Amino acid sequence: MSLLSHPQAATPVRFGARHWGWPSRWTIVACGLALLIAAPVISVLINAFGARSDIWQHLVETVLSNYVTNSLLIMTGVTIGVLIVGVPAAWMTTLCRFPGRRLFDWALLLPMAFPAYVIAYAYTGLLDYAGPVQTSLRDFVGDPQGLRWLPEVRSLPGAIVMLVLVLYPYVYLLARAAFLEQSVCVLEVSRTLGCSPWSSFRRVALPLARPAIAAGVALALMEALNDYGTVSYFGINTLVTGIFRVWRGMGDPVAASQIAVILLLFVFTLLAIERSSRGRASYAHSTARYRPLPRYKLRGWAALGAIVGCAVPVVLGFALPAVMLLHWALSSPEFWQNARFLGLLRNSFLLAGLAALLVLAVAVILAYALRLHPTPATRLAVRVASAGYAVPGAVLAIGVLLPLASLDHIVANWAKAQFGWSIGLVFTGTLAAVTYAYLARFLTISFSAVEASLAKITISMDLAARSLGRAPSQTLGLIHLPIMRGTLLTAAILVFVDVLKELPATLVLRPFNFDTLATRTYDLASDERLVEAAGPALAIGLVGILPVYLLSRAIRAARPGAGKDQ
């Protein structure tokens, strides 16, 4: 036991502080970064509570309940949907054996490639009155009025379906990881105590995986609440569209901030659920013994059921919309074989690359500060900074733009008064502003990757390097960064792709006339030019496959004792 309880493994490093009583430079920098990242949310709060809005009362009396109700309905629907699709798929691919299982293992992640609004456009085009489905059905039935019974895609249930189709992978991933990590011994014991495979799933595996599943649902719901593209295209009023309407349409940033606060309440409740579930998930391992999973071989109808159950989400969430978009894109190549399209690509990649580098740098600094000085201050800083992924893009947009706008105002007035210059807008509508919003929103993804990778490097490495004459910052450059190369690349790619897909913050904060794939797709779709939107939408999806590939590779290598599976 002494090997395991060796203090070296347990105690964090606290390197000899040279100045007693003063926090280290790393801690100060970490706290500064955390403050910077929390600033948009703080500014929303100040706006919401610091001023009076003329229309707030009016909103409360009229549309606010509609916003809240719709957001709640979407959350309820998405919860049910992702559970129904995600959990059985995870169970079947981890603990059963059926034809195509290894394909579905990773293919079930494919729907993550598209943002919800892109498949919303695809399905609208597919199922509209003029779309191929209705047209051919009409031809078949021969009655132009005979298809009234078909459900309308552009509706609240339609939006829920779109969101479920792209968000279920969160639940699938986390449930899958939970099932894999469950010790086989526990399942085997339940079998020897008289449980059938089904009842051992229900009574042992599912309860053990419940915290992980809850965390997955919470993540999916945060994304659902963040969605702007789908609901605004479908004409559904939610809290996010409400922020935009009140702010841009009615020109009342205070009331918009107040709606944003309501949205933040929702989101932070989810964040609390997610964090506490994750905390509990780590206690769900009763033993540390792993053996190859005994997969139940499914035959006949059961196997067919499993194949259909896994194939439907992949086809609906990825294949069908991809084919539709590809069809449009190929049928009218003039819309994407031109300089404008190349410009979109360049803008998107520039923005995403810039954001990925910045986010990565900040993530490394925070993670390393936490490693060097796990003091309460650093811990708090990291906690604050890594809550950003919960904050919806719309809230970040308003939280970044309002203070920058007033700063611009002050600077412009000052320049005018001091030098008589009209300098215009310095901060708003710049790449810096939009990159800043991305930093706040996407830091967590890359921070958790860096932190996990850093944790795998034994503290002895740091100590060895220090005793061999290198300062902490040199150690970071000479030891940690080279060892973490692969992770850093992965973390950068994840951020890169998320930036590419991000819509609401980009729409608001981008420089004037600066179009990206996402904003152009949105604009074209809003103008009902779906065929033209296919090119940029498809490009987003193609890049979106990158993280799917990385994830599928990571999960394949993830399980101790999994070995060569059947």
Next chain:
Amino acid sequence: MQPHDALVLQDLYHDYDRLRAVDGVSLSVRAGEVVCLVGPSGCGKSTVLRLAAGLEALQSGRVSMRGEVVGDPAKRIGVPPERRHVGLVFQDFALFPHLTVGDNVAFGLSQVPAADRDKRVRDVLRQVEMENYLDAYPHALSGGQQQRVALARALAPEPSVLLLDEPFSGLDERLREQVRDDTLRLLRRNGTAALLVTHDPEEALFMADRIYLMRAGRIVQSGPPQELYYRPADLFVASFFSRVNEIRGVVRDGHVEGPLGRLCAPDRQEGERVVVTFRPEAVSLAPVLGDQADGLNVEVQDTHFLGTGWVVHVLVQDAEGRDVKLSVRLHGRPPKAGERVALRVPSDAILMFPET
């Protein structure tokens, strides 16, 4: 404590939150000396090593190396680890996985001119017989080879003192003995002062010129290995280095009555409860001739073969009539279970401690 001792720790105290991990530890390592800091796990020995290396901020006390104070919070001195000239060897070796063996060893030689550096790297690697692995990566090496490279890396900058934290625990038993032997020889040849932390009493006895035994943050006893083994300060020290037989008793008229007879207890107080101890290998057994037993007449309970010898269990009664099971280590053929034998313990092998 001489001024040129390689490492001197004076009155170190260290708390983790409210837990006192190190409670007034002082120790010294002279030039060229191998000192072992030994104790059960969690006794604070690793913390002492980390304080010496400067890896943990010193809270109270003083650390000096070669006569120079490198850590003293009272005087606000805290030389960072990278400027203390200590070598460190870890249980997990901590070789940098992205660097070759040669680059690992050269890592601490950044101050050395490039030409000399190469020579020094080869030289140190030759000493640990790893010069053929210059361009290999750590993952391609066996555990023993990794340990040797780790040692070479720590020795290359010629540190004032080498600090080793459980350096052999990661190796399997068979290999460990060989590597210990090689390491010790290398330290001797280079005249390197070393402080080795271990939980393994046998390792401490094998390696050390002097041993400091720690318990619950304090040094319980220090001295050459034989002194700690044969003249332990208390029952904890006695039982740390090997199993001891324990018989409880009470001091009456300066003596303790027990199965071993009436033992002299000159410096014990009247009525004090004591433990009489002796090591299993100090006992001898002889056949009982007729009913004349030269020693204590006991019945053999059971015998176990250990390969290097036998362990025999016998049952005796202490002064209060309680059964006490004694262990006896024998090299030759043991008596059979149920046989009666005469048990003898030489008086100089018997130690007496107050009951704790």
